[in-house]
Amino acid sequence: MTPAIELLCRALSRRDGLSPEEIELLASLTQKKATFAKGTELISAHSRAYSSCLVTSGLTARAVMLEDGRRQLTALHVPGDFVDLHALLLKVMDHSVVAMTNCSAVFIPHADLTALTEKAPHLTRLLWLSTTVDAAIQREMIASIGRRTPLKHLCHLICELYLRFEVVGLAESGRFQLALTQSDVADVLGLSVVHTNRTIRALRATGFVSWRNFDIEIKDFERLADLAGFDPTYLSLVSEPR
Amino acid sequence: MTPAIELLCRALSRRDGLSPEEIELLASLTQKKATFAKGTELISAHSRAYSSCLVTSGLTARAVMLEDGRRQLTALHVPGDFVDLHALLLKVMDHSVVAMTNCSAVFIPHADLTALTEKAPHLTRLLWLSTTVDAAIQREMIASIGRRTPLKHLCHLICELYLRFEVVGLAESGRFQLALTQSDVADVLGLSVVHTNRTIRALRATGFVSWRNFDIEIKDFERLADLAGFDPTYLSLVSEPR
DNA sequence: CGTCAGATTGATATTCATCAAGATCGGTGG
DNA sequence: CCACCGATCTTGATGAATATCAATCTGACG
Numbered sequence: 001m002t003p004a005i006e007l008l009c010r011a012l013s014r015r016d017g018l019s020p021e022e023i024e025l026l027a028s029l030t031q032k033k034a035t036f037a038k039g040t041e042l043i044s045a046h047s048r049a050y051s052s053c054l055v056t057s058g059l060t061a062r063a064v065m066l067e068d069g070r071r072q073l074t075a076l077h078v079p080g081d082f083v084d085l086h087a088l089l090l091k092v093m094d095h096s097v098v099a100m101t102n103c104s105a106v107f108i109p110h111a112d113l114t115a116l117t118e119k120a121p122h123l124t125r126l127l128w129l130s131t132t133v134d135a136a137i138q139r140e141m142i143a144s145i146g147r148r149t150p151l152k153h154l155c156h157l158i159c160e161l162y163l164r165f166e167v168v169g170l171a172e173s174g175r176f177q178l179a180l181t182q183s184d185v186a187d188v189l190g191l192s193v194v195h196t197n198r199t200i201r202a203l204r205a206t207g208f209v210s211w212r213n214f215d216i217e218i219k220d221f222e223r224l225a226d227l228a229g230f231d232p233t234y235l236s237l238v239s240e241p242r
Numbered sequence: 243m244t245p246a247i248e249l250l251c252r253a254l255s256r257r258d259g260l261s262p263e264e265i266e267l268l269a270s271l272t273q274k275k276a277t278f279a280k281g282t283e284l285i286s287a288h289s290r291a292y293s294s295c296l297v298t299s300g301l302t303a304r305a306v307m308l309e310d311g312r313r314q315l316t317a318l319h320v321p322g323d324f325v326d327l328h329a330l331l332l333k334v335m336d337h338s339v340v341a342m343t344n345c346s347a348v349f350i351p352h353a354d355l356t357a358l359t360e361k362a363p364h365l366t367r368l369l370w371l372s373t374t375v376d377a378a379i380q381r382e383m384i385a386s387i388g389r390r391t392p393l394k395h396l397c398h399l400i401c402e403l404y405l406r407f408e409v410v411g412l413a414e415s416g417r418f419q420l421a422l423t424q425s426d427v428a429d430v431l432g433l434s435v436v437h438t439n440r441t442i443r444a445l446r447a448t449g450f451v452s453w454r455n456f457d458i459e460i461k462d463f464e465r466l467a468d469l470a471g472f473d474p475t476y477l478s479l480v481s482e483p484r
Numbered sequence: 485c486g487t488c489a490g491a492t493t494g495a496t497a498t499t500c501a502t503c504a505a506g507a508t509c510g511g512t513g514g
Numbered sequence: 515c516c517a518c519c520g521a522t523c524t525t526g527a528t529g530a531a532t533a534t535c536a537a538t539c540t541g542a543c544g
Binding site: 045046062064066067070071072074075086089090091092093094095114117118121124125128129131132133134135136138139140141142143145146147148189190229233234236238240242 | 287288304306308309313314328331332333334336356359360366367370373374375376378380382383384385387389390431432471476478480482484
Binding site: 423424425435436439440442443 | 521522523524525
């Protein structure tokens with residue numbers, strides 16, 4: 001079992017148990033490893049996909065590019081997220097996947113994944129679920145950009161990322177690494193860089209979070225979540241029959 | 243075959259062919275009809291779902307409510323959209339589904355849908371695809387709210403809705419009905435009502451669209467799409483093996 | 485020491501929300 | 515038929531939020 005599949009199992013089993021046969025099946029998938037430098041594209045918008053990638057280390061994001069060259073990041077992805085699973089169904093990419101840090105990924109051919117859907121319905125539902133959770137996260141993001149103040153949006157984002165990093169063992173006791181420049185954060189929040197800088201300053205002023213370089217420490221999750229209006233329901237972090 | 247299933251077949255087959263057996267299987271699903279008055283909830287946030295609804299007439303939307311009572315609509319759904327299919331996997335709703343107009347819907351038990359995933363992998367993938375397209379639409383929406391001007395956002399929305407209405411036969415020669423108040427549109431765009439009103443005025447001033455009462459007529463789709471930076475790739479309106 | 489990317493800050497212009505008033509329009513009861 | 519009513523649309527005025535422009539500052543690194 002490769003680290004990639006181990007991570008995937010961990011992520012999937014967070015939401016429903018996996019049988020030994022299912023784990024076996026995942027382990028048998030063809031995998032092609034690749035690494036990407038910070039700033040490069042794992043997948044280009046408008047490209048045709050014949051395989052889907054699963055990120056094993058590093059931070060990635062989905063990016064929608066606008067005509068004038070500006071971009072909006074529509075999702076951040078942590079290791080273990082099957083980032084590109086959407087491509088299995090979409091076939092033609094509507095967005096690109098970019099490496100926010102150096103990162104490594106594993107590509108799994110669509111032929112293998114389609115075969116999996118033919119013989120493992122429950123596992124298929126869990127993979128489907130993972131794309132559905134992506135959609136739920138995006139909905140929360142729409143609500144944040146559309147109706148929350150920048151400060152609340154940022155607090156919300158940090159709460160979410162903390163829980164998601166924790167699931168894959170990359171966060172504990174309130175600490176995790178978020179290797180994004182303020183300019184990247186601006187592309188997530190849908191704000192200008194300057195305003196993002198001021199929003200981060202406002203966040204620091206609350207005292208709920210310390211954020212130096214790329215290290216985040218949540219001092220008071222309770223109050224941070226309260227300020228953000230954060231409710232983790234949308235992350236579906238509950239194990240139950242699916 | 244009920245009208246609901248006919249609509250669903252039409253929507254699914256837009257993206258890949260359905261075999262007679264698959265159509266048969268869809269037709270055999272248990273369906274419970276229901277109607278909803280404008281403004282009511284088809285599905286409440288935080289509720290536990292045991293069935294999923296498919297809207298057969300009327301306009302529905304997904305809504306994320308904020309603590310202060312304001313709301314952000316994260317998606318609009320046209321008849322034939324399997325709006326609530328996400329609930330099959332999520333089990334607990336992260337958002338509510340509201341009736342923007344009087345509408346009718348059909349509820350299909352999760353037991354039936356799960357059974358379908360056990361015996362019809364290709365059909366399962368097409369249903370999965372429909373939730374993935376929802377996600378793609380949401381990504382475009384994030385880009386619109388975050389980085390497009392309100393006018394461009396509105397133009398983009400109209401282009402998208404026109405194509406989606408057209409797929410289900412509810413739009414032709416540039417015309418369709420959009421029974422939303424400006425206050426509702428504001429909740430979609432993430433703007434105040436007043437600003438939405440001014441944005442609509444700006445839209446009228448372009449001359450590309452006429453919009454009186456609830457009737458929209460696109461006079462010049464070409465230029466409207468150009469102004470919006472609209473690229474329909476994300477709607478996956480292409481039939482191919484999935 | 486120089487350079488460069490990123491972070492920070494101040495000044496200014498633009499966009500947008502809010503408040504407050506009308507205007508319009510369809511429906512309803514007398 | 516007509517006056518009225520509530521919902522919606524529209525408009526102007528004002529202030530707050532945000533983008534933009536232009537420096538300056540900081541720290542890592544050759």
